[in-house]
Amino acid sequence: MNSRDVAPQPLLNITPSGARYESVIDLERARAAHLPLHTERTEITADGNTAAAIASLQMWRCMIYPGFPITPSTKWIETVAAYVASTPGTPKRVKLLEAEHAVADYMVGAAAACRDLIFVTATSSVGLDHMTETTRSLGASGLGNVMIINVYRATANFPLCIEGDPSDTLAHRDDGFIQIVARGKQQIYDTVLQAPCLGMHPDVLTPTMPGYYGIKSSHRNARLVLEPDAAIGAFQDRWMAPCPLPGLINGDTAFGNCVTSRYFQGFKVAQKRRLERALELLPQVGADFERTFGRPGLAFFDAVGWPEKGEVDLAVVSMGPDFGTFEALRDAWAREHGMSVAGLAIRLLTPFPREAVREKLRRARAVLVVNQAHHAGRGHLTLDVADALNGLPVVPPIVSAFAGIGGADVSEATWEAMLDSGRRSLAGETLPPYQVFHEGRSL
Amino acid sequence: MSGYKETATHDSCFRPGSTLCPGCMESVAFQNLGRVTDNGVKTIFTIGTSCGEVSTLAYPNVVAWGRGDAPPEMFGKSFSIIHNVFESAPTLAEAVRDVSDVLTGCGALERPVQVVAMSGDGGAFAIGLRGLLHTIYRRSRITMMVLVNEFFANTGFQYSPAATPFSDTSTTPAGKAIPGNMQKPLDYVHLAMAAGADLVAQISPAYGKLFVKTMEKSLSLKGTAVVFVPAPCISGWKYDDGQTLELALLGARCGIFPTFVWERGQGGSVKDCPREATERPRIEEFLGMQRRFAHLVERDRETGAIRARAGQEAHLENLRGWVQENVERLYALGELKK
Structure with a gap:
C-alpha cells in the first residue's frame, strides 16, 4: 500500500x-x-x-x-x-x-x-x-x-x-x-x-x-x-x-x-x-x-527514575540539558539521603501536558520545580505544574527554584542545594515561595 | 496588452460589498487594477492593514474580492488575497512569488502567477518603509501599488510621512501656534528608484488610460514595479461628495502629486504638469476644495477666488516653494536612466 x-x-x-x-x-x-x-x-x-x-x-x-x-x-x-x-x-x-x-x-x-x-x-x-x-x-x-x-x-x-x-x-x-x-x-x-x-x-x-x-x-x-x-x-x-x-x-x-x-x-x-x-x-x-x-520519538517529557507505581519522595521537574546533571547524580544523592527521587524533563511546553504531568506526579510526596528563566512570580514551569496538580485529593508541596538563568551552568553543587530544599520541605520546613540558586547556594 | 476599452469590460476581482466610503479613490484603484489583472493569469494580492483591507475583508461581511464562481478549468480567473500586518504586504508578495518560482523551476507548477502587493501610507512609508525598500532592493518580480492618501486614515487620519505641508491631521492639528504638518513629505518616488525598482510611477486612476497602461506594463515586467496612487480621501481631506476625480486631477496638475512614469534604462517623464508654475493651476484651487487646509486658505466672498487667510501668506508661499521643488525634482528624476 x-x-x-x-x-x-x-x-x-x-x-x-x-x-x-x-x-x-x-x-x-x-x-x-x-x-x-x-x-x-x-x-x-x-x-x-x-x-x-x-x-x-x-x-x-x-x-x-x-x-x-x-x-x-x-x-x-x-x-x-x-x-x-x-x-x-x-x-x-x-x-x-x-x-x-x-x-x-x-x-x-x-x-x-x-x-x-x-x-x-x-x-x-x-x-x-x-x-x-x-x-x-x-x-x-x-x-x-x-x-x-x-x-x-x-x-x-x-x-x-x-x-x-x-x-x-x-x-x-x-x-x-x-x-x-x-x-x-x-x-x-x-x-x-x-x-x-x-x-x-x-x-x-x-x-x-x-x-x-x-x-x-x-x-x-x-x-x-x-x-x-x-x-x-x-x-x-x-x-x-x-x-x-x-x-x-x-x-x-x-x-x-x-x-x-x-x-x-x-x-x-x-x-x-x-x-x-x-x-x-x-x-x-x-x-x-x-x-x-528505533529511537524514542516525541513525548510529553523524559521520565527518569520512576518506580512502576509512581510513588516517590521527591519529584523533580525541569527541562533542557542541565537535567542531565540531575540524572547523573540522582541515584547517589537519593541513596545518601535515604529517599526516592525521580524526574521529568519537559519536552512539550505548549500546549502543556497537564493531564500527563498530573498523572506522573500524583504519588510524589513533594515536587521540586527548576525554572531557568526570569519570571514575575514563582516561575513559568512552577505555575504550569501547580495548575496540573490542582484538584488532586492531596496536592504535594511545590518547591520552586530558579537556576541556570542566563545560561549559567547548573552545577552538581547547585543541584544538590536545590534537592536539599526539596528534602527540607519533606521534613516539614516552610520554604520561601521561590529561591534562586547559583554555584551551590541560594542567593 | 489589451486596449483601454477592452480592459473596461474585464471581470474585476474587486467585487461589490466593500464598506469603503462612497467616492473613495481606493475603490476606484481597486476596480481598475482588478480589471487589468483579469488577463488569464492567476492573481494573488497581498494587502497591508489599511482602510482598503478592513473595508473589504471583514467577516462576516461579504469579502469584496474574487471573480465569482469560475469553473475549475478556468484557473486563469482564480484569485486569492492575504492580509497579515500593516507593513508586510511587499514581503508577503515576495514570498508568494518565490514559492511560485521554485515550484515552476522544478516543474511542479506549470501555470503562471501574477502577484500584487497593496499598502497604504503606514504600510509603505512609516512602519513599512523597511519592508517596501528591501523588497524592491531584492528585485522581486512583483507589482506594488501604494495608495497614498497622506494619512493613517484607517486609524483616524493621523499624520503620515506623505502628508502635504501645512495639512491639518489629527496628530498635526492646525492651531494658533502650529499651522498643521510642518514636515516635508518623504521623497518616496526617488527612494523606490534608488532602491532598484524597474518601474516607478505616480499616477492616479483619474488618468484612466495611462493608469491601466502602467499597471499592465507593471504586471508584465521581469522586475519590480512600484506604482504610487494619490488617493484623495473624502473623510480625511474633507471635501464634498463627487469631487474625488476632480481633486485627483487638480492635485496632479498643480504639482502636489504630479503624474510621473519612469522605467529603468529608459528614463521617465512628468505628465500633465508643466515645469513652470505659471502654466499650472494655482495650488489654492486644490487647497480650497478641502477643509484640511481651511486654516490656510479661504474663498473671497466677492470674487470667489481662493486666497491665503490673513496672516497665512508666508505659509502659503512656503508651500508654493515646496510644490515647485517637488515638480522640478520629478523632472530631474525623469532624466535618470538607471
Whole structure:
C-alpha cells in the first residue's frame, strides 16, 4: 500500500472556504527534484545547530529557507547556505531577509502560497521577539507548515547575555505555536523531523516551534545518527496529508480577514481545539517515529527514575540539558539521603501536558520545580505544574527554584542545594515561595 | 496588452460589498487594477492593514474580492488575497512569488502567477518603509501599488510621512501656534528608484488610460514595479461628495502629486504638469476644495477666488516653494536612466 493512501483525515470540523484547484501544483515533481543528502543511515559528530540544519535540508518539502542571523542560532542558516551553495541542481534556495520580522512575514506569505511545503527558519532571543507581531498571526493562521527553530537565549539586552536561557521561548507561550523542547543533538535532529508531522496534521494545522538551549546545545558537539532522506520522507508522508484547505496558489481564498468580536470567539475556540488536539497526536507521532527509526520519538517529557507505581519522595521537574546533571547524580544523592527521587524533563511546553504531568506526579510526596528563566512570580514551569496538580485529593508541596538563568551552568553543587530544599520541605520546613540558586547556594 | 476599452469590460476581482466610503479613490484603484489583472493569469494580492483591507475583508461581511464562481478549468480567473500586518504586504508578495518560482523551476507548477502587493501610507512609508525598500532592493518580480492618501486614515487620519505641508491631521492639528504638518513629505518616488525598482510611477486612476497602461506594463515586467496612487480621501481631506476625480486631477496638475512614469534604462517623464508654475493651476484651487487646509486658505466672498487667510501668506508661499521643488525634482528624476 502506498504510504499516502493511509494519510490522516481530519476529524475536527474544518470547513474549506473557496475553491481548490487540485491539479495545479504537482507535489510529486517537487519530491522528485529533491537531491538526497543521505541514502543510508550515517553517523557524524555535529553541534545542535548543524543537527537542526541537516534535518531541515533532508525534508523534500523544505524548498526555501528564509533567515536572518542572530547568535546563537546563526550556524543553522550558515549550514543551509553552505549546502545550497555547494550542491548543483538542488531546487532549494536560501532567502536572506532584512530582519527577523521580515522572516516571519515571509513565512506567512510562503506558507499560505503552498500549504504542502514546509517553511522553516531558526532564530533566538530578541530575534524571536522581533517576530512577535507576526508569530501571533501565524499561531492563529492555520499554517501548520511553518516551523521556527528557537535557539534559547535570554531576552532583553539590558544586560545582553548570549547564553542559553529559555526566557525567549517562555515569553512566546501564547503565540499559538506548538513548542517542543529538545536536549542533545540527536533529540534536536529527531524533533525537527517530527514537529511538522504534528503541525501539518489536518486536525492540528498549527505552526511549531522546536527549541533547544543556546550554546549548551547549539554549539557543543556530539554523536549524531542521520537517517536516509527516503526513510524520512516515507515517515512524514504517513502524517502529512495534502492540506484540505486552499492555498493562495491552488485556491480562491482569503487569509487574514478582520472579524467582529462575536466571530472572534469562534476563531479562538477553533485555534485552541487544534492546539489541544496535538496532545492526542504527539504520542502517536512519537511512537511511529520510534517504530520506524528505533529511537524514542516525541513525548510529553523524559521520565527518569520512576518506580512502576509512581510513588516517590521527591519529584523533580525541569527541562533542557542541565537535567542531565540531575540524572547523573540522582541515584547517589537519593541513596545518601535515604529517599526516592525521580524526574521529568519537559519536552512539550505548549500546549502543556497537564493531564500527563498530573498523572506522573500524583504519588510524589513533594515536587521540586527548576525554572531557568526570569519570571514575575514563582516561575513559568512552577505555575504550569501547580495548575496540573490542582484538584488532586492531596496536592504535594511545590518547591520552586530558579537556576541556570542566563545560561549559567547548573552545577552538581547547585543541584544538590536545590534537592536539599526539596528534602527540607519533606521534613516539614516552610520554604520561601521561590529561591534562586547559583554555584551551590541560594542567593 | 489589451486596449483601454477592452480592459473596461474585464471581470474585476474587486467585487461589490466593500464598506469603503462612497467616492473613495481606493475603490476606484481597486476596480481598475482588478480589471487589468483579469488577463488569464492567476492573481494573488497581498494587502497591508489599511482602510482598503478592513473595508473589504471583514467577516462576516461579504469579502469584496474574487471573480465569482469560475469553473475549475478556468484557473486563469482564480484569485486569492492575504492580509497579515500593516507593513508586510511587499514581503508577503515576495514570498508568494518565490514559492511560485521554485515550484515552476522544478516543474511542479506549470501555470503562471501574477502577484500584487497593496499598502497604504503606514504600510509603505512609516512602519513599512523597511519592508517596501528591501523588497524592491531584492528585485522581486512583483507589482506594488501604494495608495497614498497622506494619512493613517484607517486609524483616524493621523499624520503620515506623505502628508502635504501645512495639512491639518489629527496628530498635526492646525492651531494658533502650529499651522498643521510642518514636515516635508518623504521623497518616496526617488527612494523606490534608488532602491532598484524597474518601474516607478505616480499616477492616479483619474488618468484612466495611462493608469491601466502602467499597471499592465507593471504586471508584465521581469522586475519590480512600484506604482504610487494619490488617493484623495473624502473623510480625511474633507471635501464634498463627487469631487474625488476632480481633486485627483487638480492635485496632479498643480504639482502636489504630479503624474510621473519612469522605467529603468529608459528614463521617465512628468505628465500633465508643466515645469513652470505659471502654466499650472494655482495650488489654492486644490487647497480650497478641502477643509484640511481651511486654516490656510479661504474663498473671497466677492470674487470667489481662493486666497491665503490673513496672516497665512508666508505659509502659503512656503508651500508654493515646496510644490515647485517637488515638480522640478520629478523632472530631474525623469532624466535618470538607471
